[in-house]
Amino acid sequence: MIVIENVAVATVDANGTEYTDGHVVVGDDGRIRAVGSGHAGRFPGSHRHVDGTGCLVTPGLVNTHHHLYQWVTRGLAQDDNLFGWLTTLYPIWGRIDAETVGAAAGAGLGWLALSGCTTSMDHHYVFPRDGGDVLAAEIEAAQQIGLRFHPTRGSMDLGQSSGGLPPDHVVEETDAALAATEAAIDRWHDPSPESMLQIGVSPCSPFSVTSRLMSEAAELARRKGVRLHTHLAETDDEEDFCREKFGCTPVEYAERLGWLGEDVWLAHGVHLDDAAVAKLAATGTGVAHCPSSNARLGAGLARVRDLLDAGAPVGLGVDGSASQEAAHLGEELRQALYVARLRGGPKAMSARESLRLGTMGGARCLGRQDDIGSLEVGKLADLVLWRLDGLGHDGIDDKVAALVLGPAAPVELALVGGRPVVERGQLVNADAEALTRRARRAHRRLLSEV
Secondary structure, eight states: OEEEEEEEEEOOOTTOOEEEEEEEEEOTTSBEEEEEESOOOOOSSOOEEEEOTTEEEEEOEEEOOOOGGGGGGTTOSTTOOHHHHHHHHHHHHTTOOHHHHHHHHHHHHHHHHHTTEEEEEEEEOOOOTTSOOHHHHHHHHHHHHTOEEEEEEEEOOOOGGGTOSSOGGGOOOHHHHHHHHHHHHHHHOOOSTTOSBOOEEEEOOTTTSOHHHHHHHHHHHHHHTOOEEEEESOOHHHHHHHHHHHSSOHHHHHHHTTOOSTTEEEEEOOSOOHHHHHHHHHHTOEEEEOHHHHHHTTOOOOOHHHHHHHTOOEEEOOOOTTSOTTOOHHHHHHHHHHHHHHHHOTTSOOHHHHHHIIIIIHHHHTTOTTTSSSOOTTSBOOEEEEEOOSGGGTTOOSHHHHHHHSSOOOEEEEEETTEEEEETTEESSSOHHHHHHHHHHHHHHHHHTO
């Protein structure tokens, strides 16, 4: 049992309950046994006491969009828009293998843990024919770091010769992609409430995937009872592509193919008209908001305030590290608030709304809102203890504002299912220097082949 006391608590429950001096108690079963004001009182059995003086405890952050393999291709195509950036990087990504992906995923997931993330998805859609089992490589990395993991088996089957954006050598045959996706679900997916590993289905984007793959992937996911994810409405170029090729907007195209619903969450959702916002909300379709990546590629300012007001689930994502080199989920809380205010003014988003995006909003996108996303009795003990008493946060008495508006806060303790994955700013289950060396070797090997 772990008892955290003398700590500010932001539960992010439905009422936004907070305690300026409170406690959280984690049972041996990895679930929250108590949360409230003052000291925890007595609990039978042995337990570890954690003094949270100067800290804030929140639910662990949930990363709803990422491409972990991109960690080893950061810093390239720095001034391109999405299509130019992809055109530059596709040939490099076409040479990745299981060793590259394992190295990149270890570094990326380790860094995410240090940034306050306890659950991450990954959207992997590049499967070179001789690259080995790249999905297994990133799953092994997540198991080492100790994060709750939602990798999605992505796919591309629309190469340049057929009117798509990616070169032909990085796409798959449609039937092969569908078969591999089903095999990944059968091998890896754990639907249990305590699950550390759940698989999703994620054809890449309208400009890299055929309509047949999109529609049949949706049918496969629903037959298997897993979730659906894809990129949608990220840029003006994508909007133009959909109107030219399909005669409709990206959201209308998604609806036509059965890609709206409570089991779907979409990456970016930047370019949405009023009808699209209403349609996503009415169908319960989620959006992974990636503010830093959208800014890095100049994609635009997402309509997050409008989506929230309409009732759509919205979570946060760091996106692939090649389009968002910082890849720090804690800092995305501030970036999301800034983007909302750039679009809608100073009242467009509060610090607490931003924290909700990064916790319960992400849990809703992944379909895990009953298990994680808030600090409530009976939920899984995925939580982060943020140290907010140093120089960078001194004088910000509102602890939630200090976390969101202040500099990146050190993680004093991060638990996943009650098990520590970060303590005093250090990874518990992996050596950060070893992760760095392995990722550096993979980066140099991959770029030396250019």
